[in-house]
Amino acid sequence: xxxxxxxxxxxxxxxxxxxxxxxxxxxxxxxxxxxxxxxxxxxxxxxxxxxxxxxxxxxxxxxxxxxxxxxxxxxxxxxxxxxxxxxxxxxxxxxxxxxxxxxxxxxxxxxxxxxxxxxxxxxxxxxxxxxxxxxxxxxxxxxxxxxxxxxxxxxxxxxxxxxxxxxxxxxxxxxxxxxxxxxxxxxxxxxxxxxxxxxxxxxxxxxxxxxxxxxxxxxxxxxxxxxxxxxxxxxxxxxxxxxxxxxxxxxxxxxxxxxxxxxxxxxxxxxxxxxxxxxxxxxxxxxxxxxxxxxxxxxxxxxxxxxxxxxxxxxxxxxxxx
Numbered sequence: 001x002x003x004x005x006x007x008x009x010x011x012x013x014x015x016x017x018x019x020x021x022x023x024x025x026x027x028x029x030x031x032x033x034x035x036x037x038x039x040x041x042x043x044x045x046x047x048x049x050x051x052x053x054x055x056x057x058x059x060x061x062x063x064x065x066x067x068x069x070x071x072x073x074x075x076x077x078x079x080x081x082x083x084x085x086x087x088x089x090x091x092x093x094x095x096x097x098x099x100x101x102x103x104x105x106x107x108x109x110x111x112x113x114x115x116x117x118x119x120x121x122x123x124x125x126x127x128x129x130x131x132x133x134x135x136x137x138x139x140x141x142x143x144x145x146x147x148x149x150x151x152x153x154x155x156x157x158x159x160x161x162x163x164x165x166x167x168x169x170x171x172x173x174x175x176x177x178x179x180x181x182x183x184x185x186x187x188x189x190x191x192x193x194x195x196x197x198x199x200x201x202x203x204x205x206x207x208x209x210x211x212x213x214x215x216x217x218x219x220x221x222x223x224x225x226x227x228x229x230x231x232x233x234x235x236x237x238x239x240x241x242x243x244x245x246x247x248x249x250x251x252x253x254x255x256x257x258x259x260x261x262x263x264x265x266x267x268x269x270x271x272x273x274x275x276x277x278x279x280x281x282x283x284x285x286x287x288x289x290x291x292x293x294x295x296x297x298x299x300x301x302x303x304x305x306x307x308x309x310x311x312x313x314x315x316x317x318x319x320x321x322x
Contacts, residue, residue: 001043008204052088087126099129134169156182160195206275265293
């Protein structure tokens with residue numbers, strides 16, 4: 001396993017991040033335990049979750065599964081850089097969601113209890129809260145740091161100007177500020193290249209792409225359908241919209257002799273700002289399959305071919321102005 005620094009910090013994390021969103025709703029607790037154990041065997045030390053995962057209001061199903069896994073001991077917690085997120089509602093009462101100081105305090109304590117740990121390595125805002133000033137956000141986060149409950153703060157789904165506002169607010173407090181941004185980013189969805197990624201590079205944030213395979217569209221979907229597998233209505237609709245690109249992409253992967261899913265992950269690993277794409281295996285076989293992405297080298301010709309199939313963006317404002 002290769003490791004890299006998380007943004008401008010000294011924290012070393014694996015180049016693939018284990019996403020846990022399937023744990024509970026899709027993957028059983030026993031299988032989730034097996035996947036996390038095997039991730040450690042493969043050298044993956046970076047796990048990502050969120051308090052809302054499990055998708056039953058207020059239950060924190062996925063965090064509870066991780067907590068029971070940690071509770072088995074044998075260094076599981078110590079070997080893991082655990083990242084979780086807050087923002088989504090955890091109840092129907094006011095202040096049980098978003099980024100007020102009150103919810104930040106309560107949500108952190110609840111996540112710590114569910115995960116049976118006394119600190120969170122990376123505590124992330126799952127979305128920007130336009131109703132909460134960054135001064136309030138940072139005061140609450142700095143208190144959690146002082147209490148030893150969190151070590152680093154990250155963002156998710158922030159626009160470039162949100163990152164800038166957050167960092168300048170933190171700078172006025174002499175605070176470290178955000179160390180990472182978790183964005184929707186893959187070969188098919190590249191809007192983050194306009195402003196979010198340049199902001200990450202300028203402020204030294206590590207980029208943690210979610211949905212690296214565009215919900216399965218970049219995972220060899222055409223050949224899977226040819227073998228009789230079905231796609232959800234949403235994916236089928238997106239496939240029809242992008243069928244020409246996907247056909248060209250899978251054809252190019254055949255030329256490379258590589259699985260499309262691994263090429264999609266490898267492309268992200270070749271992007272300068274990316275620290276670790278989030279993989280979300282439902283099974284052990286899927287987890288093992290992603291390891292090949294770490295071995296794929298895409299030369300300039302291959303990268304140019306992928307840009308031709310999936311055109312990206314220039315940095316703003318050059319994308320739309322001189």
